[in-house]
Amino acid sequence: MILRNTRRRPARRTAFAVLGALVLTITLAGCGSSDDGASSQGGDPIAALTAAKKKFDEASSVHFTMATTSKPAKGTDAVLGAKGTLTHQPAFQGEVKALYIGITADIPLIAVDGKVYAKLPFSTGYAVINPKEYSAPDPATFADPAAGISGLLLKLEDAKKTGEKRDGKLVVTTYAGTLPGALVAPIIPSADAAGTYRTVVGIDDDGRIATLAVTGDFFSGGGDVTYDLAFDDYGKNVTISAP
Amino acid sequence: MSQDSTRSRGSSALLALAAVAVAFAAADTYVVVLSLPDMMGSVGLSIDELQRAAPIISGFLLGYVAMLPLIGRIADLRGRLPVLVASLLVFGFGSLVTAAAYDLPSLVTGRFLQGVGGGGLVPVTLALVADIYPVERRGVPLGIVGAVQELGSVLGPLYGAAVLAFGDWRDIFWINLAAGLVLAAGVAALGRGVEPRPRRRFDVVGLTLLALWIAALLVVMRQPERLVTSVRWGGPFVPFGDDGEFFGSIWFSQAGLVTIGLGLGLLAWLLIAPARAFVDLRDWWASVRQADLLGALLLAVLLGGVILAFATADPEVQVFSDAGPVYLGTAALAAVAFAVHQRRAASPLIPRGAFGARPAWGSLLVSFFVGAALIAALVDIPIFARVTVYGDSQIKAALVLVELLVALPIGALIGGYLTRAYPSGLIAAAGMALSSFGFWMMSTWDVDALHHLSSSAVLALTGLGFGLALAPVNAALLATTEPAVHGVTSAMLVVSRMVGMLVGISALTTIGLRRYYAVSGDFPAPSEVCGGPTRCDRYSDLLQHAGIEQLHAIFIGASLAALLAALLAVVLFRGAATRGAPTSPLLGIGG
Numbered sequence: 001m002i003l004r005n006t007r008r009r010p011a012r013r014t015a016f017a018v019l020g021a022l023v024l025t026i027t028l029a030g031c032g033s034s035d036d037g038a039s040s041q042g043g044d045p046i047a048a049l050t051a052a053k054k055k056f057d058e059a060s061s062v063h064f065t066m067a068t069t070s071k072p073a074k075g076t077d078a079v080l081g082a083k084g085t086l087t088h089q090p091a092f093q094g095e096v097k098a099l100y101i102g103i104t105a106d107i108p109l110i111a112v113d114g115k116v117y118a119k120l121p122f123s124t125g126y127a128v129i130n131p132k133e134y135s136a137p138d139p140a141t142f143a144d145p146a147a148g149i150s151g152l153l154l155k156l157e158d159a160k161k162t163g164e165k166r167d168g169k170l171v172v173t174t175y176a177g178t179l180p181g182a183l184v185a186p187i188i189p190s191a192d193a194a195g196t197y198r199t200v201v202g203i204d205d206d207g208r209i210a211t212l213a214v215t216g217d218f219f220s221g222g223g224d225v226t227y228d229l230a231f232d233d234y235g236k237n238v239t240i241s242a243p
Numbered sequence: 244m245s246q247d248s249t250r251s252r253g254s255s256a257l258l259a260l261a262a263v264a265v266a267f268a269a270a271d272t273y274v275v276v277l278s279l280p281d282m283m284g285s286v287g288l289s290i291d292e293l294q295r296a297a298p299i300i301s302g303f304l305l306g307y308v309a310m311l312p313l314i315g316r317i318a319d320l321r322g323r324l325p326v327l328v329a330s331l332l333v334f335g336f337g338s339l340v341t342a343a344a345y346d347l348p349s350l351v352t353g354r355f356l357q358g359v360g361g362g363g364l365v366p367v368t369l370a371l372v373a374d375i376y377p378v379e380r381r382g383v384p385l386g387i388v389g390a391v392q393e394l395g396s397v398l399g400p401l402y403g404a405a406v407l408a409f410g411d412w413r414d415i416f417w418i419n420l421a422a423g424l425v426l427a428a429g430v431a432a433l434g435r436g437v438e439p440r441p442r443r444r445f446d447v448v449g450l451t452l453l454a455l456w457i458a459a460l461l462v463v464m465r466q467p468e469r470l471v472t473s474v475r476w477g478g479p480f481v482p483f484g485d486d487g488e489f490f491g492s493i494w495f496s497q498a499g500l501v502t503i504g505l506g507l508g509l510l511a512w513l514l515i516a517p518a519r520a521f522v523d524l525r526d527w528w529a530s531v532r533q534a535d536l537l538g539a540l541l542l543a544v545l546l547g548g549v550i551l552a553f554a555t556a557d558p559e560v561q562v563f564s565d566a567g568p569v570y571l572g573t574a575a576l577a578a579v580a581f582a583v584h585q586r587r588a589a590s591p592l593i594p595r596g597a598f599g600a601r602p603a604w605g606s607l608l609v610s611f612f613v614g615a616a617l618i619a620a621l622v623d624i625p626i627f628a629r630v631t632v633y634g635d636s637q638i639k640a641a642l643v644l645v646e647l648l649v650a651l652p653i654g655a656l657i658g659g660y661l662t663r664a665y666p667s668g669l670i671a672a673a674g675m676a677l678s679s680f681g682f683w684m685m686s687t688w689d690v691d692a693l694h695h696l697s698s699s700a701v702l703a704l705t706g707l708g709f710g711l712a713l714a715p716v717n718a719a720l721l722a723t724t725e726p727a728v729h730g731v732t733s734a735m736l737v738v739s740r741m742v743g744m745l746v747g748i749s750a751l752t753t754i755g756l757r758r759y760y761a762v763s764g765d766f767p768a769p770s771e772v773c774g775g776p777t778r779c780d781r782y783s784d785l786l787q788h789a790g791i792e793q794l795h796a797i798f799i800g801a802s803l804a805a806l807l808a809a810l811l812a813v814v815l816f817r818g819a820a821t822r823g824a825p826t827s828p829l830l831g832i833g834g
Contacts (some may be wrong), residue, residue, distance in 0.1 A: 071284075080284075104284035120769070121289065122789035124559055124760070127768040133778035166477035 056150035063233035072219035091240035092139035111140035126243040172202030268361030269395030274403040278412035302351040304745040306358025309543035316534035324434035334360025335423030342416035343464040404641035446521035452509040459502040541581040548574025553749035558756030600723035605815025612808035614743025619801035647706035654710020667715035668816030674711025675809035681705030682802035718821040755796035
């Protein structure tokens with residue numbers, strides 16, 4: 001009896017030591033997160049959005065990603081995402097994720113000098129395509145100051161500062177409003193031109209657009225779908241040329 | 244006396260439950276065939292990267308096969324019950340990792356763990372049969388276990404389709420997790436009457452650590468949006484490095500490190516306090532060491548090398564990536580080491596001389612190619628259905644495969660009867676020739692082939708052919724090996740078929756795609772095809788046709804594998820005295 005008790009004690013002690021170490025780790029981890037990155041962005045949403053648009057338009061290049069986790073219910077074609085680099089040439093180089101006959105395909109794409117070159121599935125080289133015929137956007141126009149992404153910022157209706165949100169290492173200040181579908185469609189072609197889309201813009205500490213989330217009925221009647229856009233690597237020296 | 248009879252009734256109930264578990268694990272091999280396109284999309288794979296998705300299936304098979312050298316011996320050392328429960332728990336954990344997967348490696352890791360758990364179930368269940376029934380009465384129960392396993396593979400794609408009808412592919416694995424836990428609880432409860440063992444004390448520390456670890460694992464892997472976008476709580480989820488770097492992985496964040504810490508803490512607790520922990524890890528490890536650990540590791544390296552060699556290829560350019568020959572070389576070394584190890588081991592997995600007769604080792608070879616052809620049917624026929632006519636209905640795509648699967652047991656019965664009267668080599672060859680012909684027909688299918696009734700005939704014929712070959716291959720093996728080793732040699736037949744599946748899905752996909760790219764060369768520009776505009780029906784047809792062509796290339800490969808199996812059966816089974824030998828037509832169709 002006594003023997004068993006003495007045998008047990010060290011085990012219990014180590015158990016507490018292990019637990020103690022873990023609690024410490026968790027507390028330390030918690031400490032790291034407790035600074036609330038209070039970035040004051042000025043109260044006026046219009047001023048902040050205008051400044052962000054200016055920075056976007058002035059940057060020589062921006063890297064961006066676009067993605068949605070939803071899919072159209074029926075086997076219709078849709079653009080589900082994109083990632084790549086935009087320049088103000090205007091040009092785009094990257095990949096577009098498209099849904100085609102119920103199957104997703106990543107399509108390498110270069111848009112420059114008013115032409116769109118795509119490496120379609122099962123082909124080994126780039127071919128010129130007309131993106132309209134593929135119900136895809138011409139990503140080069142994303143960089144257009146008027147019709148592109150930065151143009152959307154000034155057209156945000158009822159823009160209000162809504163708070164702060166974390167985007168990886170960054171903490172962004174969010175501004176929410178709505179956009180008419182006709183303005184969204186050049187970026188995400190499956191948008192309904194007559195619809196209204198709730199839009200949240202995230203602006204980082206440097207006053208640049210970091211995130212853009214557009215929510216609404218993208219897949220005709222399929223309910224709310226959100227497309228998340230993220231922007232980083234502003235102002236890299238990039239020149240995009242035709243393949 | 245009466246205690247004995249309740250014990251045996253308990254054993255039978257346990258065996259029934261174990262058989263259900265085996266069916267469930269078998270279903271899991273093929274449950275992914277319909278959701279493969281969706282799973283590929285979720286982890287960022289494009290449809291023209293089929294070869295990279297193959298490990299989602301082969302990873303499961305790898306776990307399944309690599310486990311076999313270990314588990315039989317562990318079950319002898321530790322008793323059937325703990326191994327059965329442990330296998331189900333590992334299967335459940337693998338399902339959890341698969342369901343929460345965030346990229347291809349995590350998905351394949353989950354599938355591998357599922358395979359490890361599933362692979363553990365089969366030998367233990369077979370051992371249970373041996374425990375309960377005397378030698379002369381084992382035929383039927385063994386046949387039932389085999390049949391249940393086959394039933395699982397028929398139901399697998401249907402079960403997957405049923406879940407996909409109301410959920411997404413992750414739901415399949417959440418359900419698997421629940422089923423694994425329920426079955427484990429059931430086995431543990433039933434087993435208490437069969438193998439009484441002292442109850443362990445409730446391990447507060449260990450179970451708390453386990454719960455915390457699994458919770459942390461789920462949160463880090465799933466990255467819940469509300470949490471990671473929170474200014475206050477999201478910080479610990481931010482990786483230290485940048486996206487794409489080594490330290491940019493989700494595990495190199497504060498939350499990730501805490502999860503790893505919890506895992507190590509749990510491990511430390513289990514090792515430091517084995518008497519108090521909920522599982523005695525040291526004791527288990529000792530059993531693993533006593534079993535053939537080296538053999539299992541070598542087998543895993545061998546098969547893993549094959550999977551990686553083909554999966555990393557870029558068939559547009561070549562069959563192997565630059566690292567491909569390195570992977571294959573490693574696999575070859577492991578193969579040699581495994582062979583040497585088998586020769587020198589005190590109690591080798593396969594008793595020496597067991598496969599001395601030509602039809603005996605021949606049956607393994609034939610099984611290998613049967614497996615390679617069969618996996619092409621199971622994986623690529625549903626994909627063909629989804630690419631062509633049933634893009635929006637997984638159920639209908641699954642039913643296409645069922646046309647093949649229902650013919651299989653019919654063929655198996657016919658093959659069993661014919662084997663009594665005719666040479667086994669002839670019947671096996673006839674069956675595989677039929678399947679080979681079926682695949683050849685499939686390689687000519689066009690976009691709307693599945694709308695024609697003739698496609699059903701081809702599918703049924705192919706399934707019938709596979710079924711026909713089952714009994715004669717098994718009979719050739721049994722007729723030329725000692726009765727004392729029939730258990731292990733029959734198991735090797737299943738293993739050989741699974742290895743064939745694993746190599747087949749890896750190699751056929753890559754070689755088939757390479758062949759496709761080599762032959763089809765390059766596409767014309769869309770504007771050339773359409774004469775002005777860059778999209779027209781003709782070009783879309785061309786694209787869809789290309790998608791089908793890559794499947795055609797795989798079907799041709801499968802046809803050749805089936806043909807090879809047929810030729811090998813004719814040559815190698817000659818002289819096997821199978822006529823008149825009583826064989827259960829059900830025996831050995833599992834796999």
